[in-house]
Structures are given as structure tokens and as C-alpha cells.
Amino acid sequence: xxxxxxxxxxxxxxxxxxxxxxxxxxxxxxxxxxxxxxxxxxxxxxxxxxxxxxxxxxxxxxxxxxxxxxxxxxxxxxxxxxxxxxxxxxxxxxxxxxxxxxxxxxxxxxxxxxxxxxxxxxxxxxxxxxxxxxxxxxxxxxxxxxxxxxxxxxxxxxxxxxxxxxxxxxxxxxxxx
Amino acid sequence: xxxxxxxxxxxxxxxxxxxxxxxxxxxxxxxxxxxxxxxxxxxxxxxxxxxxxxxxxxxxxxxxxxxxxxxxxxxxxxxxxxxxxxxxxxxxxxxxxxxxxxxxxxxxxxxxxxxxxxxxxxxxxxxxxxxxxxxxxxxxxxxxxxxxxxxxxxxxxxxxxxxxxxxxxxxxxxxxx
DNA sequence: GACGCTTTTTGATCTAGGTCAAAGGATGGC
DNA sequence: GCCATCCTTTGACCTAGATCAAAAAGCGTC
Numbered sequence: 001x002x003x004x005x006x007x008x009x010x011x012x013x014x015x016x017x018x019x020x021x022x023x024x025x026x027x028x029x030x031x032x033x034x035x036x037x038x039x040x041x042x043x044x045x046x047x048x049x050x051x052x053x054x055x056x057x058x059x060x061x062x063x064x065x066x067x068x069x070x071x072x073x074x075x076x077x078x079x080x081x082x083x084x085x086x087x088x089x090x091x092x093x094x095x096x097x098x099x100x101x102x103x104x105x106x107x108x109x110x111x112x113x114x115x116x117x118x119x120x121x122x123x124x125x126x127x128x129x130x131x132x133x134x135x136x137x138x139x140x141x142x143x144x145x146x147x148x149x150x151x152x153x154x155x156x157x158x159x160x161x162x163x164x165x166x167x168x169x170x171x172x173x174x175x176x177x
Numbered sequence: 178x179x180x181x182x183x184x185x186x187x188x189x190x191x192x193x194x195x196x197x198x199x200x201x202x203x204x205x206x207x208x209x210x211x212x213x214x215x216x217x218x219x220x221x222x223x224x225x226x227x228x229x230x231x232x233x234x235x236x237x238x239x240x241x242x243x244x245x246x247x248x249x250x251x252x253x254x255x256x257x258x259x260x261x262x263x264x265x266x267x268x269x270x271x272x273x274x275x276x277x278x279x280x281x282x283x284x285x286x287x288x289x290x291x292x293x294x295x296x297x298x299x300x301x302x303x304x305x306x307x308x309x310x311x312x313x314x315x316x317x318x319x320x321x322x323x324x325x326x327x328x329x330x331x332x333x334x335x336x337x338x339x340x341x342x343x344x345x346x347x348x349x350x351x352x353x354x
Numbered sequence: 355g356a357c358g359c360t361t362t363t364t365g366a367t368c369t370a371g372g373t374c375a376a377a378g379g380a381t382g383g384c
Numbered sequence: 385g386c387c388a389t390c391c392t393t394t395g396a397c398c399t400a401g402a403t404c405a406a407a408a409a410g411c412g413t414c
Binding site: 312313314342343345346349350 | 370371372373374
Binding site for chain 4: 135136137165166168169172173
């Protein structure tokens with residue numbers, strides 16, 4: 001876990017609740033407002049959305065990472081995302097409202113929250129640039145290098161949509177052809 | 178301009194400096210640490226990087242938007258990005274160090290800075306998802322819909338790389354074939 | 355340990371979009 | 385106004401990766 005994630009857990013401990021999820025448990029449904037951020041302790045969570053009826057993985061979160069339905073958590077809109085557990089998992093949960101209230105009382109943690117958001121921005125930027133001009137082979141290689149645990153635990157189809165390619169292509173790429 | 182951008186200008190007025198850029202002026206060079214955020218008043222700025230010697234546009238900023246070299250501004254690393262003006266432009270400039278110092282003295286603005294970062298995150302998320310599974314045609318249509326001023330002022334090649342397609346493809350897509 | 359269900363692989367074909375090359379159009383400097 | 389340079393279009397061809405279909409491999413369950 002990064003220093004930053006660690007600091008977040010410490011700072012926001014008073015408003016964290018702990019939750020245990022079984023494999024295949026759904027934590028959030030599209031269409032609803034779900035103002036929760038999950039800070040994963042163990043296991044594997046996934047956010048996804050439907051595009052023309054197809055399941056597209058938007059994000060994976062393993063130990064030390066976080067996941068939410070960003071349109072809901074950041075904008076309070078009904079969400080386009082689903083969140084589910086891909087393995088038995090444990091996570092700390094933060095409610096958006098609790099977060100705002102807590103930060104009202106403890107403005108000294110605003111900076112930490114901003115730095116965390118900046119970090120998430122950088123992660124997304126990396127991902128976004130990788131999607132723009134890299135080949136299927138290269139995107140796979142990057143993921144294998146950066147987050148091998150995802151390839152180990154997530155079903156191939158979920159990883160393929162996360163990497164913006166078909167399941168068949170990922171299967172072939174992985175077999176090195 | 179969004180309410181948020183407006184609030185940012187107000188809140189950080191004491192540390193803003195104004196800068197005028199001529200068309201084709203380079204504001205930042207890759208390889209250097211450049212801790213400046215540009216809040217565009219008028220004109221058009223572009224951030225780009227080189228991938229195998231090819232110029233790839235990472236970001237455009239028109240009036241009310243902002244641009245920086247994120248790896249430098251957020252992580253203080255030598256940057257992979259160049260920033261240049263695509264038209265005669267005006268922008269307010271914030272130095273990262275000034276920002277941090279100012280926020281030390283005015284922690285009441287930390288929240289605003291966080292909300293602004295969250296907004297940038299949502300913008301990037303939109304872009305990132307559009308790159309993952311939309312066709313060249315659809316990505317072009319989205320840009321035309323969301324930010325027509327870019328298509329109006331930026332050279333085709335820069336827009337094409339921003340949309341993750343070749344210049345020839347963008348030319349054809351635009352001519353509706 | 356056989357049966358169903360899900361996940362992954364493999365093969366055959368098709369197509370969106372890339373690459374290469376060249377011709378037109380604009381634009382700015384002098 | 386003329387030339388050089390840059391930007392955009394057009395055409396011909398090619399390839400990465402999609403789609404469709406089916407076989408094979410896992411794996412939970414009774």
C-alpha cells in the first residue's frame with residue numbers, strides 16, 4: 001500500500017466502516033445514487049458499465065486501491081456504473097456525506113484528500129494514454145507489468161474490456177501470437 | 178466558464194500572474210520540470226508528448242479551461258509533455274509552489290482546489306472511456322458536440338492524435354465517409 | 355465421477371482504420 | 385505576386401483486431 005493510502009486510512013479512521021464481501025456480491029447498481037468509496041483491504045473489486053448491452057470494465061481495485069462509482073460519488077448523479085466483488089474481499093467504506101461533514105470539522109485533512117485525488121488523476125492519465133495509441137500487445141504488457149495480480153484473479157473477459165479489446169484478442173495476445 | 182473556474186480565479190487571484198502568448202509559442206519543454214498551471218482566458222493551448230517520435234496531443238485548453246504538464250505539476254518530475262499556444266492566447270499562471278504556500282496560509286481554499294481536481298478527474302474519465310470502445314466516427318462526433326471550438330481552431334493532425342486516430346482517418350471521418 | 359455451466363482457446367473470415375504516396379489548398383515571407 | 389512551407393484530401397493497399405462459430409478446458413454440485 002502507498003504511503004498516501006495509509007495516511008488516508010489513518011486520517012479518516014473515525015468515519016470508516018468495514019465491510020466484507022463475498023465473491024460475486026454486487027455493491028452498487030447502475031441507475032442508483034451510491035455515494036460510497038471503497039478502500040480495498042483484500043480481495044478484488046471491479047467497477048463496470050454497460051455499453052450497447054456489453055459489460056465494460058472501467059476499473060479494478062486490489063489491496064491498497066480504491067473504487068467508487070465516480071459519477072455518483074463526485075457528482076451525486078445516478079450512476080452508470082456497477083460495482084462488484086470478483087473475490088471474497090474486505091474494504092473500508094467512506095460515505096460521501098460523512099466525508100464532507102468530517103472535512104468541515106477537520107479542514108486539516110482537506111489537503112490529504114486533494115493529494116489523493118491528484119494521485120487518482122495521475123493513475124487515470126496513465127491509463128488514458130495507454131488506451132490512445134498502444135497496441136493490444138503493449139497494453140497487455142503494461143498491465144502485466146504494473147498490476148499482475150489483476151491478470152491472476154480477474155476473468156479474462158473482464159480484463160479484455162478493461163484493456164479495450166475483445167476476449168479472443170486478449171487470449172491470443174496472452175499466448176503470444 | 179464554469180462556476181468552479183470562476184471561483185478558482187477569485188480565490189487564487191493574489192498568486193495569479195497574467196501571461197500573453199503568441200501563436201506557436203512554446204510554454205513548456207519536455208524533459209524539464211515546469212510547475213505551472215495555465216488557466217486560459219482566451220485562445221487555445223495544447224499539451225502534447227512524443228511517442229516513437231510522433232507528436233501526440235494529450236490535452237487542449239480553451240477559454241475557461243486549464244492545462245499543465247501533469248507529471249511535473251503534480252509529481253515534480255521532469256515532464257514528458259510540451260505545452261504550446263495554437264493561437265494568440267491569454268492565460269493566468271499559477272506556480273505550484275505559490276499554490277502550496279498560499280494554501281498553507283488559506284486552508285479554507287483547499288476544498289476548492291480539491292473540487293477542481295475532482296472535476297478534472299471527471300473530464301479525464303469521460304475522455305478515457307470514449308477512447309476505450311468508441312469508433313473513430315463516434316469519438317469525432319463526441320468532440321464536435323462537446324468542444325466544437327477545438328475543431329474550429331486546431332490543425333487537423335493535432336486533433337487526430339488527440340482522438341487516437343491518424344490524420345487521414347479524421348479527414349475522411351469529417352467528410353462523412 | 356458424470357453432468358451442466360462458465361471460461362478460455364482456436365480457427366476462419368471480415369472490416370475499421372493504419373500506412374504510404376501523391377496531389378491539392380492555404381498561408382506567410384519577401 | 386511568387387515561392388516555400390505547411391496543412392488537408394484523396395487513392396490504393398494492408399494489417400491489427402473484431403466477429404462469428406465451435407471446440408476444449410475448468411469447476412462446482414449433486
